[in-house]
Every structure is written in C-alpha cells, then in structure tokens.
Amino acid sequence: MIKGFKDFLLRGNIVDLAVAVVIGTAFTALVASFTQSFIDPLLGLIGGGGPDGMTLVVDSQKFTFGAFITACVTFVITAAVVYFAIVLPMKALNERLARGKEPEPEGVAEDIQLLREIRDSLARQQRPPV
Numbered sequence: 001m002i003k004g005f006k007d008f009l010l011r012g013n014i015v016d017l018a019v020a021v022v023i024g025t026a027f028t029a030l031v032a033s034f035t036q037s038f039i040d041p042l043l044g045l046i047g048g049g050g051p052d053g054m055t056l057v058v059d060s061q062k063f064t065f066g067a068f069i070t071a072c073v074t075f076v077i078t079a080a081v082v083y084f085a086i087v088l089p090m091k092a093l094n095e096r097l098a099r100g101k102e103p104e105p106e107g108v109a110e111d112i113q114l115l116r117e118i119r120d121s122l123a124r125q126q127r128p129p130v
Helices: 002-009 012-047 065-100 110-126
Strands: 056-058 061-063
C-alpha cells in the first residue's frame, strides 16, 4: 500500500502539476503586482481622485469599478501569456510530432481486421449486462 502511494506521488504527472501550480502562483503574483503598480495609478489618473479614482459613491456605498477593471486587465494579461507562452508552442510541437507519424494504410489487412473483431467481441462479453 505504501509503495503504491509512493509510486502515485512520484509519477511524472503529479510532479509536473505541482511545478505548474507553483509557477502559476508566482506568475499571478507578478501580474497582480504589475497591475497594482502601474494600472491602478493610471486608472486613478483617468478617473480622477488619486488612489480612490474610478470609485463611485451612491448613498454612502462605494462602487470600486476601478478595481474590477484592474482585475480584468490582470486576467487578460495572464490569459495572453498562458496562450502565447504555453498553448501556441504546445500546439506547434504537437503538429510537428504529428507530421512525423506515418498515416495508417487505407485498407486494413484481413488478419488485423479479424483480430479487431475478436477483441471487440471479447470486450462485449466482459461487460456486465445493463
């Protein structure tokens, strides 16, 4: 039981996922710092009122739509970096790997077809009745 748990923890997928979470957290902090340091002051200048810029007060209730705009900018920056730094290169890599594979021949050999039929028949027999 302990060996199985150790194998589960040390599988490549778990380690990759842990690294991705750590890098993602650090990157999110970086983007949040950027938006807080540069975007918030810009919104304050545009909306007037300094640090409280882009804030609307109605019946003593504060509506901080500047904070929402900042969150949207943070999301767009994060999504753009993920897309251009991870998604596009992975897509290009997958396409490059797919080009190297040989396509299956159009006509499947008779012995391969028979083996597939036997496999499918055995699989149907092993399924529990519904």
